[in-house]
């Protein structure tokens with residue numbers, strides 16, 4: 001079978017990088033059209049190899065030589081920077097980086113004809129504070145690589161340093177490698193979802209090979225020596241089985257203590273969570289006593305908003321909802337939080353269901369709240385607060401709310417994923 005030739009594939013060209021694109025790649029003009037260049041900086045003059053087509057037809061270039069270095073370049077602080085897919089922008093000077101992140105939100109808003117003047121200064125969370133991470137692992141011979149995937153590759157960067165995660169999470173990597181070496185067959189892959197809770201690390205290992213008796217003993221010993229709160233195992237997509245539990249993993253939101261499900265969603269840093277919660281609380285008027293939290297997860301916002309208000313939390317994932325409902329039964333909450341399982345894509349809350357609330361908070365996954373937002377737009381809810389991890393889907397949803405009669409009052413971008421192209425935000429809408 002003949003392979004389709006990739007446009008520009010393998011050819012060398014010289015270009016100047018003029019700006020950064022939405023995913024953090026430098027953008028340069030060439031006779032063949034725009035070229036996206038990972039790990040470059042505006043002001044770079046580069047010799048590239050055209051490496052093929054990106055989605056949407058633009059080309060991707062790999063740097064062969066930096067002919068002239070941008071003044072915005074700095075020495076990347078991590079030795080893995082470049083190959084490691086965990087960070088894309090450590091080579092960029094701090095102000096240029098934060099200006100670019102700030103600008104990302106405005107760009108998406110303007111694309112939808114929205115007022116970029118509503119975007120406030122970027123709130124930044126320091127590196128080294130990520131308390132939840134997903135590490136990839138693979139055994140090759142007598143070695144286990146454990147770390148993040150390389151960009152656009154299944155290869156794993158075996159981390160000897162990481163400036164993103166907390167010290168507690170990083171220190172787990174070496175002993176975890178040793179355990180996986182005694183467990184995984186040669187060539188096998190695994191995934192470790194680590195979350196640092198208030199009572200210790202909650203670790204979920206996903207492998208295809210079920211742990212035998214000996215491995216279970218080794219894992220229990222590992223959990224004890226590393227003082228983990230809980231260690232669970234599952235095959236990808238299956239329900240996790242706890243293998244060792246020294247303490248219940250615990251997180252506090254407002255006056256609720258929540259036991260998260262193994263591997264479940266958690267705001268990536270405690271600092272980021274505090275900033276998000278403060279922004280959401282600040283947007284809800286003291287007179288708002290009936291609140292809805294849509295895409296509530298384990299209740300990060302629901303519990304933090306439940307005094308004096310009553311919160312109805314809607315969530316599609318049964319494990320997250322079970323954790324929320326168990327926590328909601330704590331006497332200190334006096335029944336102020338209730339959960340309901342609801343798939344908000346298939347069965348969004350209708351305007352007449354929303355109209356009973358004084359405020360609605362929604363925090364959808366990356367794809368946004370495409371099915372839910374038109375119903376909010378038709379409601380009479382006075383205050384709507386959006387939390388988003390994707391400025392593109394946010395801007396689309398915001399347009400629908402504004403066309404439905406809401407005013408966009410403020411947008412605060414929050415950088416919980418330093419040196420990456422990910423960005424979160426909190427936005428406040430009023431009727």
Ligand SMILES: C[S@@+](CC[C@H](N)C(=O)[O-])C[C@H]1O[C@@H](n2cnc3c(N)ncnc32)[C@H](O)[C@@H]1O
Pocket residue numbers: 265266267295296297298299300301314315316317320342343344345346363364365389
């Ligand atoms: C970005 S997380 C936010 C969770 C929570 N607000 C927090 O901050 O911890 C998005 C949540 O939406 C839930 N979700 C995804 N798709 C959903 C759907 N169609 N219906 C309801 N919930 C959904 C996920 O299970 C997840 O808990």
